[in-house]
Amino acid sequence: MREGGRRLRRLGFAAVFALAASAATAQTHQFSTDQRNLACGSPSAIGDGWATATPESAGLDGGRLCGIAARLTASNANVHAVVIARRGMLVFEQYFPGYDEPWGMGSGLHDFDAVTKHDMRSVSKSVVSLLVGIAIDRELIKSADEPIVKFFPDYSAVKSPGWDSITLRHLLTMSSGMQWDENRAWKDPQNDEPHLGSEADPYRYVLSKPVAAPPDTVWTYNGGGTDLLGNILERVSGKSLDAFAREALFTPLGISDWEWMKYHNEHIASAVGLRLRPRDAAKIGQLVLNKGAWADRQVVSAKWIEQSITPRFQAIGYFGGLFYYGQQWWMGRTLSADKEVKWIAAMGLGGQRLFIVPDLDLVVMTTSGLYGSSRQGNAALEILANFVIPAVRDK
The missing domain is CATH 3.40.710 (Beta-lactamase)
Known part of the structure; x- marks a missing residue:
């Protein structure tokens, strides 16, 4: 990976x-x-x-x-x-x-x-989980059992069959069932992870992935799901992910010197980009x-x-x-x-x-x-x- x-x-x-x-x-x-x-x-x-x-x-x-x-x-x-x-x-x-x-x-x-x-690197994923919890505490998100598609109405035409059953919790536990493989050589065209940085619209890429297994049945390591969670936080908070993280988590912890890096496509790297x-x-x-x-x-x-x-x-x-x-x-x-x-x-x-x-x-x-x-x-x-x-x- x-x-x-x-x-x-x-x-x-x-x-x-x-x-x-x-x-x-x-x-x-x-x-x-x-x-x-x-x-x-x-x-x-x-x-x-x-x-x-x-x-x-x-x-x-x-x-x-x-x-x-x-x-x-x-x-x-x-x-x-x-x-x-x-x-x-x-x-x-x-x-x-x-x-x-x-x-x-x-x-x-x-x-x-x-x-x-x-x-x-992927310690970033655990921080995203904390931010999702804070968003739920603030009632910006009703619960982790909300369906993902609720937050992406603008992608309803591209989502693959089966996505209606996938919730935030499935993304959090990496059990969405979507077809995803990042356990390959970086330049392998079948490695999904590089697409998060190379696609002009990485969320479209993730949401168009086929669902290969029923949610909550198979665990597959998946940074694409974490990037969706990061974008959901942006949508519900009305802030960029780094701005929400600063206000909701880092400032209360007295963390002032940090960075959350972006991919070449200018989307924030929710799953891997945090520097502390x-x-x-x-x-x-x-x-x-x-x-x-x-x-x-x-x-x-x-x-x-x-x-x-x-x-x-x-x-x-x-x-x-x-x-x-x-x-x-x-x-x-x-x-x-x-x-x-x-x-x-x-x-x-x-x-x-x-x-x-x-x-x-x-x-x-x-x-x-x-x-x-x-x-x-x-x-x-x-x-x-x-x-x-x-x-x-x-x-």
Whole structure:
């Protein structure tokens, strides 16, 4: 599976780290030097709304967490950021240079720090789900069981038979039954995803796809459905998706430095185009952990969060592994020592991973540049299983 309407030339990992060794003159951001001078993993104070603390004060073994950097270096993991929050406080962050393919900026070696935005790729889908929940909370949408065609009367002549039965919830759970395949090479003409960026009217393209199975029976990974949800939000709010996201979600979370990129056809890339600072992405995780609340404000209803993170389908093969899928959120479990720990996640191509571990009051966000690599999920899961969970020192 591929994302985002563009595929750039990739460097081998050996070449990447050779470049890293000679990159002493590469431009760095304001906080890079400060970050290196701090104790291992100490969060920077940048006035973004996060309360910061030491790992030990939040019941974590800081020494164990300090082993993350050595492990990532030894395994050439090309991870760019590791951010950890516990008990509602930011307790650990580390950033690493590496190869990346940031949207619109060109591939190559990049430096990262606390104020660097990173492509979220399909983590964007989980954010769209939160925005749909907010729209329902505000009664802009009656419910997730509303039929899709209700919002697209201008496409009634092009919709394929069977679309009358497809609801927002079917798009959210990727169970619409529409014929869709993005698990192909990017240049394969049968890959549906590139059409989202190349078609003059991508919504017409999606709505004209045939319905191959009854809704709510088959799970198929589908970014086209998420782009429809993004356009529905625009239609019901009277705002562009990024304007609605700013007002309804990002401003309440104190997220001010972000981008939601557009395809070449000038349509916003709802399913894959969000760029956030990793510590701001961790706020999204904390919001879910807090059942929709942030800083004593209910941003999205607890009911919507519960519906979103309830497993509805088994999802095999995407991002590597056996998981379950809710409403644009993934669910899984990790075996760490003798403990089986359940988690909720938002996942994006290249190793973008937002893990939420309710039983441990824990949020872990990682970003990386493993596009097209079968290892893209391994590094984040290894950090979670072999470092973060074993670092918990309380019940």
